[in-house]
Amino acid sequence: MNFDFSDDQKQLRDQARKFLTEKCSPKAVRVVLDGKAPYDKELWKGLAEMGFLGVAIPEEFGGAGAGHLELCVIAEEMGRANAPVPFSSTVYLAAEALLIAGSDAQKKKWLPAIASGEAIGTLALFEGKGNPSPKAIKLTAANGVLNGVKKPVADGAIADFAVVAARTGSSGRDGDISLFLVDLKAGGVEVKSLTNLDPTRGQAEIAFTNCKAEPLGTAGEGWSILTQVLDRAAVLCAFEQVGGSDRALEMGRDYALDRIAFGRQIGSFQAVKHMLADMYVSATLARSNSYYGAWALSTNAAELPEAAAAARISATQAFQHCAKNNIQVHGGMGFTWEFDCHMYYRRANAMALGLGSLTYWEDQLIDRMRKKNAA
Amino acid sequence: MNFDDTPQEAEFRATARAWIGANAPKQYEDDLRKSSLGRTVLKNGNILEVAKAWQKKKADAGWACLHWPKEYGGRGSSPIERVIWQQEEGPFGQLSRMFIIGHGMCGPTMMAFAREEHKRTYLPPLASGEKVWCQLFSEPAGGSDVAGLRTRAEKDGDDWIINGQKIWTSGAHYSDYGILLTRTDPTVPKHKGLTMFFLDMKSPGVEVRPIKQASGASDFNEVYFTNVRIPDHQRLGEVGDGWNVSLTTLMNERSAIGAAVSTGFPELFEYCSSLMLDDGPAIEDRAVRSKLANWAVKASGLKYTSMRAISALSKGERPGPENSIGKLVAGSMIQDVATYALDLQGASGVISGEDAELAGRFQAMLLRAPGTRVEGGTDEIMRNIIAERVLGLPGDIRVDKDVPFNKIPTKGRG
Ligand SMILES: Cc1cc2nc3c(=O)[nH]c(=O)nc-3n(C[C@H](O)[C@H](O)[C@H](O)COP(=O)(O)OP(=O)(O)OC[C@H]3O[C@@H](n4cnc5c(N)ncnc54)[C@H](O)[C@@H]3O)c2cc1C
Numbered sequence: 001m002n003f004d005f006s007d008d009q010k011q012l013r014d015q016a017r018k019f020l021t022e023k024c025s026p027k028a029v030r031v032v033l034d035g036k037a038p039y040d041k042e043l044w045k046g047l048a049e050m051g052f053l054g055v056a057i058p059e060e061f062g063g064a065g066a067g068h069l070e071l072c073v074i075a076e077e078m079g080r081a082n083a084p085v086p087f088s089s090t091v092y093l094a095a096e097a098l099l100i101a102g103s104d105a106q107k108k109k110w111l112p113a114i115a116s117g118e119a120i121g122t123l124a125l126f127e128g129k130g131n132p133s134p135k136a137i138k139l140t141a142a143n144g145v146l147n148g149v150k151k152p153v154a155d156g157a158i159a160d161f162a163v164v165a166a167r168t169g170s171s172g173r174d175g176d177i178s179l180f181l182v183d184l185k186a187g188g189v190e191v192k193s194l195t196n197l198d199p200t201r202g203q204a205e206i207a208f209t210n211c212k213a214e215p216l217g218t219a220g221e222g223w224s225i226l227t228q229v230l231d232r233a234a235v236l237c238a239f240e241q242v243g244g245s246d247r248a249l250e251m252g253r254d255y256a257l258d259r260i261a262f263g264r265q266i267g268s269f270q271a272v273k274h275m276l277a278d279m280y281v282s283a284t285l286a287r288s289n290s291y292y293g294a295w296a297l298s299t300n301a302a303e304l305p306e307a308a309a310a311a312r313i314s315a316t317q318a319f320q321h322c323a324k325n326n327i328q329v330h331g332g333m334g335f336t337w338e339f340d341c342h343m344y345y346r347r348a349n350a351m352a353l354g355l356g357s358l359t360y361w362e363d364q365l366i367d368r369m370r371k372k373n374a375a
Numbered sequence: 376m377n378f379d380d381t382p383q384e385a386e387f388r389a390t391a392r393a394w395i396g397a398n399a400p401k402q403y404e405d406d407l408r409k410s411s412l413g414r415t416v417l418k419n420g421n422i423l424e425v426a427k428a429w430q431k432k433k434a435d436a437g438w439a440c441l442h443w444p445k446e447y448g449g450r451g452s453s454p455i456e457r458v459i460w461q462q463e464e465g466p467f468g469q470l471s472r473m474f475i476i477g478h479g480m481c482g483p484t485m486m487a488f489a490r491e492e493h494k495r496t497y498l499p500p501l502a503s504g505e506k507v508w509c510q511l512f513s514e515p516a517g518g519s520d521v522a523g524l525r526t527r528a529e530k531d532g533d534d535w536i537i538n539g540q541k542i543w544t545s546g547a548h549y550s551d552y553g554i555l556l557t558r559t560d561p562t563v564p565k566h567k568g569l570t571m572f573f574l575d576m577k578s579p580g581v582e583v584r585p586i587k588q589a590s591g592a593s594d595f596n597e598v599y600f601t602n603v604r605i606p607d608h609q610r611l612g613e614v615g616d617g618w619n620v621s622l623t624t625l626m627n628e629r630s631a632i633g634a635a636v637s638t639g640f641p642e643l644f645e646y647c648s649s650l651m652l653d654d655g656p657a658i659e660d661r662a663v664r665s666k667l668a669n670w671a672v673k674a675s676g677l678k679y680t681s682m683r684a685i686s687a688l689s690k691g692e693r694p695g696p697e698n699s700i701g702k703l704v705a706g707s708m709i710q711d712v713a714t715y716a717l718d719l720q721g722a723s724g725v726i727s728g729e730d731a732e733l734a735g736r737f738q739a740m741l742l743r744a745p746g747t748r749v750e751g752g753t754d755e756i757m758r759n760i761i762a763e764r765v766l767g768l769p770g771d772i773r774v775d776k777d778v779p780f781n782k783i784p785t786k787g788r789g
Contacts (some may be wrong), residue, residue, distance in 0.1 A: 257767075
């Protein structure tokens with residue numbers, strides 16, 4: 001047993017952190033936050049050049065072929081830096097869907113484009129309120145064309161292509177759902193940007209009207225593929241959340257050492273110390289659960305569904321907890337636009353919803369634990 | 376990152392499993408499996424005797440105190456082997472609770488500070504469970520503030536004469552030896568005037584009085600010392616260096632790595648899986664599921680945190696203060712878990728003991744849990760440790776730091 005990243009992986013982490021510290025300063029994040037650009041194009045290009053976008057994509061499809069543990073390491077750094085790029089939608093959702101279900105031709109077309117930073121992808125799953133469920137999918141696919149509306153779609157306004165979940169049957173079961181690949185620059189697609197909690201990562205509404213689409217994976221297996229994609233994304237997002245938690249904790253700690261009140265560093269007040277200690281505890285539990293998820297993901301272990309749900313819940317809670325208490329430690333300053341606290345608060349709360357809510361994942365976890373216990 | 380056993384680990388596991396399968400006291404397995412924190416009831420056996428017999432059997436076959444050096448009664452195993460052993464020992468591991476303080480704290484302190492001849496004399500019977508040890512630190516005036524203790528040790532020729540009182544001493548009523556922290560100089564600041572010893576609990580002048588706990592059980596005691604003599608060669612560390620010696624003990628206490636802390640979660644999950652509520656199985660109830668999921672990720676988070684610590688340890692890194700989180704998280708969790716299990720039982724949750732649901736398993740847990748949040752450092756002290764030693768925040772303001780001990784105020788009010 002060895003429950004840690006290897007030295008090479010840690011080196012990759014250092015490299016990613018160094019790169020992001022230089023190229024993704026809070027000032028750079030604010031360009032996107034303030035609406036001056038939809039995402040940081042320079043950074044995206046840089047990430048491609050560093051090989052980070054294709055780190056888990058096999059070499060034959062233009063990636064670095066390193067693996068998912070390496071991707072987890074990078075995800076953590078993306079979260080720390082609060083990077084304003086469509087990383088999660090492109091790399092965790094679209095690329096993973098292609099890796100799991102894409103035909104050779106589809107992989108050849110899109111994966112190298114992802115790795116080189118030329119194509120941004122996303123997953124179009126939700127249709128308004130509610131959590132992932134076959135029943136909630138109303139958008140139809142018939143004779144190779146899609147009709148319906150998806151919202152919210154992460155990074156939908158800047159994406160080049162989308163993996164779209166559509167209804168292809170009427171049995172009322174999982175088998176009704178199939179996946180499609182859609183070139184969003186083609187006809188029959190109408191995209192509208194939506195204001196959202198976290199402007200550093202956009203959300204959109206996409207209407208498909210007689211839009212041409214090619215099947216992704218076997219018809220009727222859409223739901224089972226989606227479940228796998230969401231589980232993988234849950235682990236990868238958990239690493240972003242862990243990175244964000246750590247950064248929020250660090251900001252709070254640094255401020256507590258700097259700020260003086262009543263003639264003392266506020267970090268010497270136990271109420272503040274204990275708040276930070278509790279942030280450390282939740283960030284640590286989340287990290288440990290995420291490591292387990294990373295192991296399950298990288299080995300495609302039978303434990304993955306349970307591990308993914310646990311990582312997801314734990315990391316969501318930790319990031320929300322650390323981000324909100326970071327503001328508290330900062331007092332009034334924490335509530336200003338000028339301080340960076342709210343960027344993490346926004347990201348934490350947006351990420352908490354992106355793959356379905358906490359309640360949804362809690363439900364998933366218990367189901368999966370029950371199945372395991374029954375087996 | 377790899378969860379699978381290496382070939383060596385797999386071999387170790389197979390050997391351990393085979394030995395346990397052939398030797399464990401199986402007649403108690405069911406009782407041990409069903410009991411939980413705060414309540415180990417053996418229907419046909421005295422727990423202390425059964426525990427001692429199992430420990431002795433393990434020691435004779437080389438399975439006691441796995442990580443201790445062989446010459447002191449251990450096996451010289453790696454931290455990972457220790458975890459594998461614990462996994463394989465399963466419910467029988469509960470029998471070693473009797474020896475936690477001796478094995479986890481007194482033994483390591485002896486190893487670090489006792490003379491070689493003492494180590495060879497005292498450690499093997501401690502490892503084999505033939506002799507039980509206790510830790511005599513806390514006093515009415517010194518719990519969280521251990522260095523505030525008042526038990527005096529005065530030099531008399533080659534001996535020290537001890538007078539004073541300890542409190543909350545777990546297991547003192549069946550202990551053979553103890554490690555004892557005393558004050559040897561009240562005229563210097565409190566941390567500087569302490570000295571550590573080990574002693575025979577049967578020495579003349581030692582009186583042990585069991586205390587009845589909030590839970591109703593009596594696992595800890597008051598211990599009185601009246602002119603108790605301890606020879607100087609039983610001193611651990613230098614005169615006046617007792618604080619440093621005790622830090623070794625406390626570090627070991629807090630990083631008793633791999634010693635999985637009870638969270639109550641497996642018990643609750645199992646309970647909810649079979650429990651029927653008014654409108655169906657508990658496990659299908661939305662609210663129940665949400666609670667369970669929250670605790671599930673805490674329990675797994677703790678488990679994998681300790682695995683990360685073990686991995687670090689096996690690479691030669693030293694255990695650090697970050698290990699304080701286990702008890703901090705598990706302590707309040709087990710309390711909440713027990714409260715919730717009783718809530719699910721409705722009005723009948725009030726019944727405890729044999730007549731209660733599951734023979735009062737969760738009621739016992741509820742009544743024991745407050746102690747977990749206090750023993751070995753309270754929640755507040757654990758948070759201080761994390762904040763100061765892990766996060767680097769300033770220490771608490773200490774008004775007594777540079778004051779001679781005999782000038783420190785002793786009462787809050789009146
Ligand atoms: C079941 C059990 C078994 C035990 N076994 C042993 C044993 O075998 N040997 C032994 O020596 N001791 C033992 N103890 C004693 C234990 O170590 C002490 O009870 C514990 O350290 C707390 O000290 P105290 O009881 O004096 O509480 P106090 O120190 O008086 O604490 C009272 C309250 O004040 C808070 N407080 C105190 N100082 C601070 C601070 N600096 N910052 C914030 N809050 C603070 C505490 O958190 C607590 O809430 C045992 C205790 C229990 C409950």
